[in-house]
Amino acid sequence: MTQTITRLNSSDANFQQQLQQLLAFEESSDDTVHQRVLDIIANVRSKGDQAVLDYTNQFDQCSLTNAAEMELTQEQLKAAWDSLPEDKADALQTAANRVQAYAEKQKMESWQYTEADGTILGQKITPLDRAGLYVPGGKASYPSSVLMNAIPAKVAGVRELIMVVPTPQGHTNELVLAAAYLSGVDRVFTIGGAQAVAALAYGTESIPAVEKIVGPGNIYVATAKKLVFGQVGIDMIAGPSEILIICDGKTDPDWIAMDLFSQAEHDQDAQAILLSDDADFLDAVAQSIEKLLPEMERAEIIKASLSTRGALIKTESLIEAAEVANTIAPEHLELSVADPEALCAHIRNAGAIFMGRYTAEALGDYCAGPNHVLPTSGTARFSSPLGVYDFQKRSSLIFCSAEGANTLGKTASVLARGESLTAHARSAEYRLK
Structure with a gap:
């Protein structure tokens, strides 16, 4: 089973354009x-x-x-x-x-604090x-x-x-x-x-x-x-599954190929991308893909996913790979490198980050503990995994003492009259000493 997968190089003049074309996806909702x-x-x-x-x-x-x-x-x-x-x-x-x-x-948890004049501010969960x-x-x-x-x-x-x-x-x-x-x-x-x-x-x-x-x-x-x-x-409008792997070339290429398969097997629109500063390693992973693909139950789905939306990308360094990852903002990010904590310091956008060679993304899908409901399609730039906080509301708490109402009322009055909202101003002014 011959497998074609896009090969990109970050040093190419049109790399950013090629990357955006690779990432482009729109759910077909007619x-x-x-x-x-x-x-x-x-x-x-x-x-x-x-x-x-x-x-x-x-x-x-x-x-x-x-x-x-x-x-x-x-x-x-x-x-x-x-x-x-x-x-x-x-x-x-x-x-x-x-x-x-x-x-x-x-x-x-709820919290509050008391100001010098007895005014209490807080947040109720x-x-x-x-x-x-x-x-x-x-x-x-x-x-x-x-x-x-x-x-x-x-x-x-x-x-x-x-x-x-x-x-x-x-x-x-x-x-x-x-x-x-x-x-x-x-x-x-x-x-x-x-x-x-x-x-x-x-x-x-x-x-x-x-x-x-x-x-x-x-x-x-x-x-x-x-x-x-x-x-x-x-919670969110979830797009196709995604995995992005950054590898320093020292992990078994069969492991990396199977990690790519783990998301590609979801459906043909899933996206699996590998970044490495080692060109020979990218070749080795390509060979592993070719070798392991015929063994897979969902081989045809994996093949379609990798050929249409997958990629092996050569970067100049691991730091550059991290910057490419920040642009992609993947759902799942594997840092399959010798010092994942150091590289993680350069990551700003990712749904879940899997640290080290032994941390397969699949563990997060089932039993690691953190939630597997994650932002997709680049939304990790501004959103987060599902969590307890998604089922909790925050209410602001404001309690004014007489002294606090006198101090804040003067400020509110000036600002309200500046906005020509007289009732706002008079409501605050009634409480002035």
Whole structure:
């Protein structure tokens, strides 16, 4: 199986243009999809449960007759957990424990301070009342996504966590349901698609409206999340998976090739890029790709991904590689070098940074502890991994003593009158001594 992969060199005059062409990607969301999702949302808003039932029967080939059949019981979730083989139960429990331990470190706490005149300023931290978790169904089975989305919400103190997961032809995935039980999900509805997002955003007779929707989905789900944003919060609009590796040429090239495969196998739009200051090493990795690709179950998907969006890039130095990485702002960044901490000091933009030769990105996907819901498509320039803080709100606290109201009121009065907002000014002035 001959594999072609783009080769770039940072010393080429048109390197930046070539790099931008490599990174260019736009999710194919056409007007037809947009209008279809708008129609689904409107129908769910007006007809509630009945619309959700109709769409579920239509799209998932189910035969639900009433709203009660859309919801799984806690007993069913527990039965899924109890039925797991020991090795899967142990792996799921280990991953859950690590995700929770990491999440516990992220909790924000309320704080306040008192000024000399008795004025108190502070910040009150409050968890969301209710959050919605979208979990893909069908051929996909992502129990790890259940853990990564549900556990931080629970650690944050979210009162009620509602999970939706499609079950095509009524087939449930026991591992996903077991993960929901283990994570403390409160209610699970067997629905998916844009109709599930609309139900979570606006509520129906049976499905409660939530404050925020998190979790990945297809183009219909992503479009629906965009359209309901504002009515509810959302985590992010995730693009294709990405991995960027910086290597000093001293790691086994087979390891690096397989690390590239680990993201390329997601889908043909995934992006896998290797940066190195060692041209011979890039050649060695290319040979490893050629050697290992025929062994892979998803060889055709990997081949399509690497040939259309993958690249092996020669840089003048590791520091320059770090600057290229900052331009790319990848979802996953592996620093497969002798001194990853030193190189990490030069990294400004990345969703998750995997330090050292032994830290495969795949560990982060499942069980390292940090969240695997990460910014993609260059959004790591301004956004962060999903975490406990995404399920907590900050409220400002202001308490003025009489003396503080007298001092601040004079300042506020001057500024308000400067903006010709007389009622603002007089409201402050009433409290002056």
